[in-house]
Amino acid sequence: MNWFKKLLPSRIRTNGAAKRGVPEGLWTSCPACKAMLYHAELERNMHVCPKCQHHLRIRARKRLDKFLDPQPRAEIGADITPVDFLRFKDSKRYKERLQEAQHATGETDAFVVIAGKLKGLPVVAGAFEFEFMGGSMGSVVGERFVRAVAACIDKKIPLVCFAASGGARMQEALVSLMQMSKTAAALAALRKRDIPFISVLTDPTMGGVSASLAMLGDIQIAEPNALIGFAGPRVIEQTVRQTLPEGFQRSEFLLAHGAIDLIVDRRQMRDRIAGLLSLLTHQSLS
């Protein structure tokens, strides 16, 4: 939609990895067991609580950094940035929300894609940044995902996606809904070429992201105890007017109901996915 772009004044770009707005303390309390955790230790443990194994949320770029081999790495879609094309305003303007999220996270939008290697296997890996407007999917997320798929098709290499999202981005209205069909169509093209797509569902994966790309993996993996579903628990509770069962919409619930293949601890994610891809692609790992 080029005519949209013409209407828009060119503005200052924010660069990919600017510094974070909030300084981090030395100690973090585990949201599950309330244990005080030394930050460096948590970091070494990939943001998994060493006391109760609770998987804390982890930033997109950090996740990809720990997942991929150190070299080579090339970011995909960093040149695509969001636009407030509807001039959407609720209690705040979408434009302001974007700027705030960009400032707070150092990301330009809620999805980061990096082409690299996993134990020597070339892969494209993407991760949702939940800190950026709840990891919501708008035009930029959709387009970056499509470009990730295109890179996989181009090089005939697998795709791995770590989802963490509240769903579609309301501030982009119906255009955000269309990102569901757009990303699904891209995956149809990938599927036709028999290129593997591994979808990892992390806490939380809901709504439009769950009902499109995240549930379309050839292999569906979830991190332990992640909230995964279509409708949010609060909406369901209000609709059916009954208390939700224990563990409802958690990874273990999905595994028991046949919706996912595996639950994998974050600290083993790299090894396990590399192993699966090695089997699917008939290639050996380095």
Place this chain on the structure above:
Amino acid sequence: MNLNFLDFEQPIAELEAKIEELRYLGNDSDINITEEIARLKQRSQELTRSIFSTLSAYQVSRLARHPQRPYTLDYVARLFTDFEELHGDRCFGDDAAVVAGLARFGERPVAIIGHQKGRSTKENLQRNFGMARPEGYRKALRIMKLAERFRLPILTFIDTPGAYPGIDAEERGQSGAIAGNLIEMAALATPVIATVIGEGGSGGALAIGVADRVLMLEYSTYAVISPEGCASILWKSADRAGDAAEAMGITSRRLLELRLVDQVIEEPLGGAHRDPDLTAARLKKALEDQLAHLKGIPVAQLVEMRFQRLMHFGVYRQT
């Protein structure tokens, strides 16, 4: 207050009541009131025209959800012959919130899929207010794959508040069912035309809405979330639904401007429910025209065009 009319239509309702009253009087008196009735009729029309020329997005959303609005089966009865409804997803059950089947559209065999709301409380319990569960979407997909194999064009009719947010729906994989339809519809080797006839509610609508052409009836809506839902999240109050409806641009005209839909079908004065036959006739004409066009395109090219169409959704800046 006349419940057949929405709050913003009450002035029309009052006039119509007066006309009825006069008619009743005219029956048992000699006074000639034909002229007076004709005058009032005209005023009622003018009033309707004036009210409907300045509808807000939220008012349109109320019309889209009007309890008397024609539903999928009302159009099926008027548009098609030889309709055979087909049931079940072959895995779990038959979801009455989605109707699917085969029929003849003119001479041409087609597959039909649509959300179905109920009129009465009893029917609404059965139809679940048009909110489908996974088995509904899987039934829809089964019929779509059937249509593909036998080269039948697929016509879908969208009218749902959204996919059902229930415990059972989640247990049976609501997300997976919707996602499955999206990926399969993207590559169906047969023409697909989707028409929003009432409420186009989010993922539940899109699950039968990936198409070569997307049409909308004039007073239908299509949105990522209901105005009330959006308002309660972003404004923290469902009372701001009017603002949310405006901000999201959920009306057919706005979505046509944004090029997210291809054609808007004009509704009779006062909305589809004031004249379902006329609405159906216009819908039929639109579907015939679109289908005639799509039938001329080789299937491989059609699928490629659909793919390109989907890839073009999105507005972003590239540097």
